[in-house]
Amino acid sequence: RHALEKKRRQELHNTLMELRGNIRVHGRIRPLMEFDVENEDITSLGKPGSRSEVVVHYVDDENICVRTNKHNKVFEYERVYNSTEKQEAIFDEVQPMLTSLLDGYNVSIMAYGQTGSGKTHTMLGSHRNDDYNPSHDPHPDEGVIPRATRELFRLIEEKPVGTHSLEVSVVEVYNNDIKDLLSRDPNAKHDVVTGGDGQLSIPTVTSKPVDNVDSVMTLVQLGLKTRKESATLVHEHSSRSHLIVTLTVTTKAPSFFAKSFAAEPEGNTSISKKGVVGNLQTTNQQPVVRTKLQLVDLAGSECVGMSGVKGAALREASNINKSLSALADVLGALAEHRTHVPYRNSRLTHFLQDSIGGDAKLLILLCVSPAQRYITESLQCLGFGQRARQVQRGPTKRRLPSSAEKVAPENTQSRPNSATR
Ligand code: ADP
Numbered sequence: 001r002h003a004l005e006k007k008r009r010q011e012l013h014n015t016l017m018e019l020r021g022n023i024r025v026h027g028r029i030r031p032l033m034e035f036d037v038e039n040e041d042i043t044s045l046g047k048p049g050s051r052s053e054v055v056v057h058y059v060d061d062e063n064i065c066v067r068t069n070k071h072n073k074v075f076e077y078e079r080v081y082n083s084t085e086k087q088e089a090i091f092d093e094v095q096p097m098l099t100s101l102l103d104g105y106n107v108s109i110m111a112y113g114q115t116g117s118g119k120t121h122t123m124l125g126s127h128r129n130d131d132y133n134p135s136h137d138p139h140p141d142e143g144v145i146p147r148a149t150r151e152l153f154r155l156i157e158e159k160p161v162g163t164h165s166l167e168v169s170v171v172e173v174y175n176n177d178i179k180d181l182l183s184r185d186p187n188a189k190h191d192v193v194t195g196g197d198g199q200l201s202i203p204t205v206t207s208k209p210v211d212n213v214d215s216v217m218t219l220v221q222l223g224l225k226t227r228k229e230s231a232t233l234v235h236e237h238s239s240r241s242h243l244i245v246t247l248t249v250t251t252k253a254p255s256f257f258a259k260s261f262a263a264e265p266e267g268n269t270s271i272s273k274k275g276v277v278g279n280l281q282t283t284n285q286q287p288v289v290r291t292k293l294q295l296v297d298l299a300g301s302e303c304v305g306m307s308g309v310k311g312a313a314l315r316e317a318s319n320i321n322k323s324l325s326a327l328a329d330v331l332g333a334l335a336e337h338r339t340h341v342p343y344r345n346s347r348l349t350h351f352l353q354d355s356i357g358g359d360a361k362l363l364i365l366l367c368v369s370p371a372q373r374y375i376t377e378s379l380q381c382l383g384f385g386q387r388a389r390q391v392q393r394g395p396t397k398r399r400l401p402s403s404a405e406k407v408a409p410e411n412t413q414s415r416p417n418s419a420t421r
């Protein structure tokens with residue numbers, strides 16, 4: 001009965017995805033923190049007109065209201081979390097995406113917001129600290145990355161032994177350069193390349209096989225340490241670069257799928273042409289499908305005032321602005337069904353290309369502070385999310401039938417992919 005219930009939930013999720021397109025946007029308001037009231041006169045704390053006044057309000061599960069001095073502005077998303085909502089609540093919405101991942105879709109989950117808005121808290125939670133002890137897992141405060149990883153391994157355990165294997169890579173995109181945080185030489189240059197099968201990858205980046213959540217999180221923490229140590233110039237380096245954890249799932253295709261594929265006249269050619277999301281290859285005569293889960297803690301989205309910023313800081317600021325506006329441009333192009341989607345304008349969007357476009361499923365978690373002092377940044381962030389929500393694409397069909405649901409491969413229809421894929 002439990003399985004039936006779960007299947008129904010998954011079906012509902014898929015239907016919602018089809019109705020709303022593959023991009024979902026959630027908003028999370030963090031609680032008022034001590035640093036929000038810094039340098040504030042004690043007599044005016046939280047009072048109307050003060051910088052610590054709470055102006056970003058949770059209205060209901062789908063609406064956020066921002067009180068500006070002129071009017072109230074309401075933003076609607078698929079889901080809104082109030083400041084007391086637990087990490088667990090966010091994960092509830094992520095869970096069905098992992099089932100999709102094993103069904104052959106690429107998935108990405110990214111946290112967007114200004115520095116201090118709760119992105120790292122949302123993505124990593126308790127695992128952000130160097131001294132975090134994994135023996136306390138699962139920690140109630142752990143974020144999306146450990147939770148998603150744990151659930152992924154749980155789902156894989158339900159599958160026949162040996163059909164799924166996982167690899168992890170941890171990179172940062174800093175000043176439009178990709179840095180391999182699992183390498184001894186994190187400053188070496190890397191580039192995104194398109195393989196013969198049309199799938200994007202960074203072949204020079206370290207990718208480690210993993211078989212449990214602890215080994216993934218140990219690698220993520222190693223990456224965070226490398227990131228901290230390799231940061232030369234800048235204080236608060238973490239908010240100046242994008243962190244991307246990529247879990248690649250290799251699935252040995254079910255035999256019926258393999259048979260139908262072998263019957264294809266073109267054989268083992270471009271996946272995107274066929275509309276199959278995963279990366280289908282043959283190793284030792286057995287076809288495998290590769291799908292990716294990309295978990296992203298984006299750089300701070302504060303509109304950096306260019307005046308007074310010089311040298312390295314200016315270079316960083318303009319690179320962050322460029323990559324985040326490249327992301328906005330990609331989402332905009334998808335929303336308008338433009339034939340050219342400008343993925344190549346930044347390494348960030350280039351690397352994320354096949355987990356943003358086409359059939360991939362993207363969840364954007366907007367993180368905002370409730371305080372008046374950040375209202376400009378919060379409005380920018382909520383506006384970005386609102387525009388991203390307009391991304392609507394045609395209905396999608398599953399490409400790799402789940403074991404619970406053996407759809408004959410010839411019944412699945414392909415949908416045209418965006419021209420650049
Ligand atoms: P960012 O990564 O966006 O710069 P952080 O995740 O570091 O922001 O959050 C800033 C501070 O606020 C941290 O101390 C974090 O623990 C705290 N914080 C953020 N969101 C929440 C939340 N939902 N509940 C409790 N504390 C939070």
Ligand code: MG
Nearest residue numbers: 119120238239
């Ligand atoms: Mg952070």
